[in-house]
Amino acid sequence: MQLKKEFERTYLKFSDKIYKYVYLNTRDPNLAEDITSEVFLKVWKNWEKINTDFIQAYLYKVAKSVMIDHFRKDSRTKKTSLEDMTELGIEPHYDENLIEKLEKDENIGKVTRALQYLSKNLKEVVILRFVNELSARETGQILGISEVNVRVLQFRALKKLKEIISNE
């Protein structure tokens, strides 16, 4: 009972951040919702064994792994936990208003496009540090790098992002 409540609190606290992280890596708002659901389904399956002190870092790790799996596997043969959900008659609900905003807002579109020009590590630093507004310490924990490195990368990322946006 307690575990379920903890899980719900975790979902409500972090699912938007995971959604944004996935959205900015896939640029597909519907897929981002699917993957977010799948991330939390996977996490729930291991909930009893997870050290919730590091839950945020763990969620990003699972999100990254689900995204990699999604793009690696052949879409015709893969069997995902999300598919298990749909077989149970459960499909994620898509926030249509938000999807419309993401697709139509010019400024969001501009920054989202610009982010795709950054290398993996620079993009991740921008998403974690500025989109999801994590501290340099939290960002470092998730990426497995020091706080100093996070600061160096954020400087390079912002510089490059500014250049890309001004040249667009």
Place this chain on the structure above:
Amino acid sequence: MNDLENIIKELKQSGASAKEAEELGLLSKNISNLYRFERSQFTKTSFLLHFPGHGEGLRYSKWLILSFMAIILMLSAGSYTIVDAQNSLPGDLLYPVKRLTENIVSAVNPSFSGQMLKRRSEEIKALSAQNNSSNLQGTINDYEQTLNKNNKINLRSVEQSAQNLEEASKSASLNNKPEIEKVILQTDNKQKQLEQQYENKTMDREGHNGDFWNNGKD
């Protein structure tokens, strides 16, 4: 939350000039403001409510939904259960209950149309195996309507439906086969269309190979 002054300070420590640090700091704040949105409460509640073995904290709303469903059940199907109805086929006594519950769910959640498409394809498969021609044509029409008049269908549901239709075609009688093959063709087209949309959205516009973790060359 990252404070602008702190970001500027960090940027200066990383080698930025005062002016550059200020400009980049403002850019970082603009990015934060731009993406400071949340998915609707309904989207989140919907996930938790339908979560397998879950939803303890939402017991009250779940109970309300179940009560509502129970009223429909009593009105429409006497002592049968809605769960039974979900396995019914066209022509069965409980089939209208199944369609009614689908309409209720899809009114609340438009993305349920993918699941509806899959259900129609499963029905076609079952009716074809039973050689139940009288109900098959109507179900094929329903399938076509769901496929063509809905833009909320996801690729996965279309793929699963295509598989069901292939199996239906294998067991179909000579009379029913052409109709099933017609919807297989439509399903293939829809699948290609969705794959194309999906590819357009996910592939990097500068020609990366789909491995989004390695794009860029910084």
